[in-house]
Amino acid sequence: MPERVLAAGVDLGGTKIYSLVADADGNVLADDRRPTQAAEGVNAVIDRIVASVRQALDEANVDTGEIVGLGISTPGPCDPQRGVVTEAPNLGWSDVPLVDLVSKKLGVPALLENDAAAAAYGEMKFGAGRGKRHILYITLGTGIGGGIIIDGQIYRGASGAAGEVGHLVLEPDGVACNCGARGCLEALASGPAIAREAAAAVTAGRSDLMAKLAAGKELTAELVLEAAQQGDPAAKDVIERAGRYLGLGLVGLLNVFNPEALILGGGLIGLGDLYLGPAFEAARECGFEQVLADVTMTTAKLGGRSGALGAAALMIDRSTT
Numbered sequence: 001m002p003e004r005v006l007a008a009g010v011d012l013g014g015t016k017i018y019s020l021v022a023d024a025d026g027n028v029l030a031d032d033r034r035p036t037q038a039a040e041g042v043n044a045v046i047d048r049i050v051a052s053v054r055q056a057l058d059e060a061n062v063d064t065g066e067i068v069g070l071g072i073s074t075p076g077p078c079d080p081q082r083g084v085v086t087e088a089p090n091l092g093w094s095d096v097p098l099v100d101l102v103s104k105k106l107g108v109p110a111l112l113e114n115d116a117a118a119a120a121y122g123e124m125k126f127g128a129g130r131g132k133r134h135i136l137y138i139t140l141g142t143g144i145g146g147g148i149i150i151d152g153q154i155y156r157g158a159s160g161a162a163g164e165v166g167h168l169v170l171e172p173d174g175v176a177c178n179c180g181a182r183g184c185l186e187a188l189a190s191g192p193a194i195a196r197e198a199a200a201a202v203t204a205g206r207s208d209l210m211a212k213l214a215a216g217k218e219l220t221a222e223l224v225l226e227a228a229q230q231g232d233p234a235a236k237d238v239i240e241r242a243g244r245y246l247g248l249g250l251v252g253l254l255n256v257f258n259p260e261a262l263i264l265g266g267g268l269i270g271l272g273d274l275y276l277g278p279a280f281e282a283a284r285e286c287g288f289e290q291v292l293a294d295v296t297m298t299t300a301k302l303g304g305r306s307g308a309l310g311a312a313a314l315m316i317d318r319s320t321t
């Protein structure tokens with residue numbers, strides 16, 4: 001039997017570091033999870049990444065010499081060519097040469113990739129996009145990001161900043177977005193957008209139930225879902241509206257990219273049909289017939305592992321081609 005090819009993958013997030021050791025078929029041998037503690041600075045986070053990968057390797061009984069390298073999924077814009085995290089607001093990083101730093105400490109080759117792109121790659125290799133080569137992956141959570149795969153390759157744009165699907169402007173006079181524009185998809189359909197609209201409904205006296213559920217704590221998209229499931233019309237309305245906005249964004253993306261698979265991932269897919277139903281419906285109503293005939297619209301299959309698995313797969317594919 002030929003020796004199997006192994007790699008490590010890390011998903012570096014604003015709050016947690018998730019590491020795993022995987023083979024070329026996407027089997028996970030072991031994994032490790034620990035807090036990022038980004039406030040302690042770049043070096044402390046690098047040390048934690050290295051410790052986390054070593055822990056996963058130890059558990060898998062694999063020596064660093066037995067892996068082809070480490071793939072790192074990083075939040076926000078990055079430059080995979082140079083291996084630099086150009087900007088990661090939730091880590092407080094800019095222009096950090098992450099690949100060099102981690103590679104030196106761990107003693108193996110490394111690469112990095114934007115988290116949504118890495119997740120898209122993971123879903124293509126082992127998840128909902130298996131067997132497909134034209135894929136749009138959209139992550140829905142605190143922010144809305146995208147990974148674009150064209151003919152089996154990640155599309156990164158001129159400098160690695162492609163895929164910012166959350167900043168498609170849908171309402172030119174809409175609410176302000178974190179990016180400085182108004183009415184972006186992210187400002188209308190993300191978790192914080194749902195929470196904001198729900199809070200407005202509470203303030204306007206339109207939902208006693210949400211007021212009760214949120215008493216003494218932060219009103220989140222999860223609480224809005226809880227209220228909607230208990231029959232609260234205002235909560236239901238807020239989620240459905242966000243879903244329709246998502247659908248408008250999807251229509252534009254589908255018509256532009258004509259993908260074989262549209263995969264939705266991230267925490268907000270937990271809102272289920274109430275959110276995804278209106279989104280898919282809007283996409284089906286407005287998309288071009290041929291574009292709709294070509295695409296499978298679905299949710300992600302790898303859950304929280306997609307970024308780390310995708311990064312590991314990128315490392316394996318780079319080492320074997």
Ligand SMILES: [Zn+2]
Pocket residue numbers: 166167177178179180181184186187
């Ligand atoms: Zn924006």
